[in-house]
Amino acid sequence: MATSARADVNTLYLDLIKRCLTRYRFDSPYRPLAPRPGTLKASLYKPVRRLLASFGLELVRQAPFNPAAREQGLDWPAAAETMVGLRRLDNVQRCVKDVLQRRVPGDFIETGVWRGGTVIFMRALLKLHGDTDRVVWAADSFQGLPKPSGAYPADAGDRHWEYSTDLAVSVEQVKANFARYDMLDDQVRFLVGWFSETLPAAPIERLALLRLDGDMYESTIDALRALYPKLSVGGYAIIDDYGALPNCRRAVDDYRRQHDISEPIQAIDGSGVYWQRER
Numbered sequence: 001m002a003t004s005a006r007a008d009v010n011t012l013y014l015d016l017i018k019r020c021l022t023r024y025r026f027d028s029p030y031r032p033l034a035p036r037p038g039t040l041k042a043s044l045y046k047p048v049r050r051l052l053a054s055f056g057l058e059l060v061r062q063a064p065f066n067p068a069a070r071e072q073g074l075d076w077p078a079a080a081e082t083m084v085g086l087r088r089l090d091n092v093q094r095c096v097k098d099v100l101q102r103r104v105p106g107d108f109i110e111t112g113v114w115r116g117g118t119v120i121f122m123r124a125l126l127k128l129h130g131d132t133d134r135v136v137w138a139a140d141s142f143q144g145l146p147k148p149s150g151a152y153p154a155d156a157g158d159r160h161w162e163y164s165t166d167l168a169v170s171v172e173q174v175k176a177n178f179a180r181y182d183m184l185d186d187q188v189r190f191l192v193g194w195f196s197e198t199l200p201a202a203p204i205e206r207l208a209l210l211r212l213d214g215d216m217y218e219s220t221i222d223a224l225r226a227l228y229p230k231l232s233v234g235g236y237a238i239i240d241d242y243g244a245l246p247n248c249r250r251a252v253d254d255y256r257r258q259h260d261i262s263e264p265i266q267a268i269d270g271s272g273v274y275w276q277r278e279r
């Protein structure tokens with residue numbers, strides 16, 4: 001009796017924290033006005049936005065909450081700490097539970113954390129399960145995506161780097177978000193900089209969870225090359241954008257082909273996928 005009552009409390013806590021991190025059903029009904037980078041509207045609006053900001057003002061538009069979009073991580077939330085949506089947080093929860101139950105060795109990492117919501121959730125799961133050994137690694141430039149370097153033709157013309165207002169979140173802000181949930185402690189470590197520089201040198205021995213959310217070919221392949229060899233057998237590789245961003249998908253397919261990875265890819269929702277390492 002006591003055990004099942006306890007299980008319910010855990011489920012309720014996790015449901016609530018997922019709703020907080022995604023602001024499911026309680027996000028702001030307004031979004032900052034942000035014309036698509038590269039358009040005439042965007043270049044005309046840029047000086048206006050700067051001027052307004054100097055007065056502490058921002059133009060917003062009405063954006064009614066769309067539950068289906070927030071479940072599947074299809075919108076960019078105004079205030080939520082994560083944009084991955086409820087279904088992909090459910091997937092993180094299942095993978096974490098499984099590696100903890102089966103004692104698969106290794107830390108957890110997300111490459112591409114934005115406001116930090118998914119890594120905050122990983123830390124909360126460790127706390128809930130009483131794990132005091134594993135570290136949650138948060139890797140990001142904390143200044144948005146890189147301009148395509150030319151090294152990877154697949155990224156030619158990629159414009160994610162232009163979304164600096166939406167996608168660049170400072171490490172101080174992400175730490176403040178962790179602190180807001182009381183999750184900032186020495187079981188969380190930050191890798192600040194471009195993946196190509198930070199990941200190969202990161203002092204990570206082993207991973208049980210490798211979650212990639214860097215959107216581009218370069219960001220995805222750099223993370224796979226540096227980190228997949230450290231993923232334990234029984235651990236999980238999770239790719240946030242496989243179904244939504246062709247460059248990301250191509251990087252994953254190339255890496256899997258080059259390294260003879262044949263574990264079946266499982267869909268989470270229309271975008272996220274994962275597989276469990278078997279060998």
Ligand SMILES: C[S@@+](CC[C@H](N)C(=O)[O-])C[C@H]1O[C@@H](n2cnc3c(N)ncnc32)[C@H](O)[C@@H]1O
Nearest residue numbers: 082083112113114118141144194195213214219
């Ligand atoms: C879509 S957001 C991640 C969303 C996040 N996982 C969440 O829970 O909402 C992509 C993030 O990847 C980071 N990023 C992408 N490519 C990168 C690279 N090559 N090096 C460092 N950071 C990168 C960006 O700064 C951005 O914060």
